[in-house]
Amino acid sequence: MHRREFIKTTALTGAICLTPSFLNASSTPTLKEPLAVYKLSWKFDLSHHSANACALWVPLPSDINGFQRLIELGDSTEAETHFESDHNRYAARTFYAHWDKSAQSKTLDLSMTLALRDRQCDFRPKRICPETLVHAREFLAPSAHIPTDGAVAKVAKIIVGGEKNPLKKARKIYDWIVANSYRDESVQGCGVGSPNAMLSQLEQDGRMGGKCLDMSALCVALMRASNIPAREVMGIRIGASRLSPAFGAGEDITKAQHCKVEFFIPNMGWIPCDPADITKLVLKEGIEKNSPRAMELANKFFGFWENNWMALNHARDFDLYPANTQGSLDSFGYPYAEVDGEYLDPFDPKSFSYTIRSAKEA
C-alpha cells in the first residue's frame, strides 16, 4: 500500500468508526472488516422540460451504525433553490433542487465520497441505550403499505407458531420468505412493496413472485405483526460483490437500486438481513434453494450486509420536505421529481433524465 493510500484509508477508518450512532448497531465494526471507499457521481438533466417548473428530491446516503459514512458531498447546479435536508419523519437525507420554468439549464451534479464496511452481526447480547429502544418501537406500527392485521397477522401467526424468542421468530419469518418467494424479473424497479399483494399471490399460485421491495416489505410486515420492530432500507449496489455477481454492480449504477431489511432485538440492536437477494442468487446462478451454496448464503445473509451496497434511508409512507404536489411517497430509493406538479417516472432514467456512476477508490 502506498503511503498516501495508507493515510487516506486510516483517516477514513477513523471517520467511519467515530460515527456516534454505531452504538445502536448489532455489532461493533473492527479493523478486520474490509473498508471500501467509493466515489459516486449523480447527474440530472431536466432541461428538456424547457417551459415547465421542475422540482427534484434526491435521496442521499445515510451515516449508518458505524458501517457507512458519507465523507464528502459536492453539488453543482444553477437551480434557483437548492439545499440538503433531513427534515422529514424518518430523517431521510435529501438533496432538493427547484428550477423556475424560465430556467435555461435545469441540471444538477452531485459528487460524493463514501466509506463502507461489511456489516456482520455477532448475535451477542450488548447494552442498548434506552432512547434506541423507544425509537425502535415506532417500527412496530403499521403504515399505508405495511399492514400488520388481516392476512399478514394470520400468516405471521402460522409461521411463528409458539416461538417466544424474538431472534428465532425473525429467523423463521426470514426462512419462510426465502422458501416461498421467487424473483420475478418482469417487475418494474424494486417492486411495489405490498405485503397483501404478495400473500394473495401465494394463496392463488402457491408461491410469491416479486423483487426486493416486495419481499422486504412482506418480511417487515410479518415481523411487525410478530412484535419485532422492522424496517425496509432502500439503497444502491455500488460495486462488485466478493460473494456473487448476483449481488454486485458495475460502474453504471443508475438501475442498481436494492432494498434490504433491518429488524430490532432489544438486547442486540438493529440486525440486517436480505431475503430477496437469496432469490436473486438462485435465479442468476441457476441453482436450487436447497443447494449447499444457496443455503450457506441464506444463512450468511441473516445478519449480514456486504460493503458494496450503500444504504439510503428507511423511509416509507412519508411526506417529503419541502412538500411535493402529489402527496406522500411510498418509498424513497429513487430520485423523485415533479414537472409542473406532475410525477416524473424514475424507472425510466433516460427520459427523466439521470445517471449514477460509481468508482471504487480503495
Place this chain on the structure above:
Amino acid sequence: MGRIALSLLLLASLAYAKEWKLHINGMHCIACTLAVKKALMSVSGVQEAKVNFKNESALVISDEKVTLRMMQDAVAQTGYSAIPMEQK
C-alpha cells in the same frame, strides 16, 4: 394563407375543447398516476391529462367527441376507476 387556416383550426379546437375533472379510485402510490395518465392519453381525442395522487383526481382536456364512457373504459382497463367530479 396556410398559417391563418392553421391558426383558425387551433382556435376552433380550443373553443370546442372539453375540460373534465375526474375522481380516480384505486391509486395506492404516486407511480399509479403514470398508469392512469397513460390510459387517459390513449383515448383518441384526449389532448392533455394531469393526474394527482394526493387529491385522487385527474384533469383532462379533450375534443368534443370524447365521452366520459371512453375515458372510464380506458381507466378501468388499468385496474382503476374514474367518476366525474364536474363537467364544464
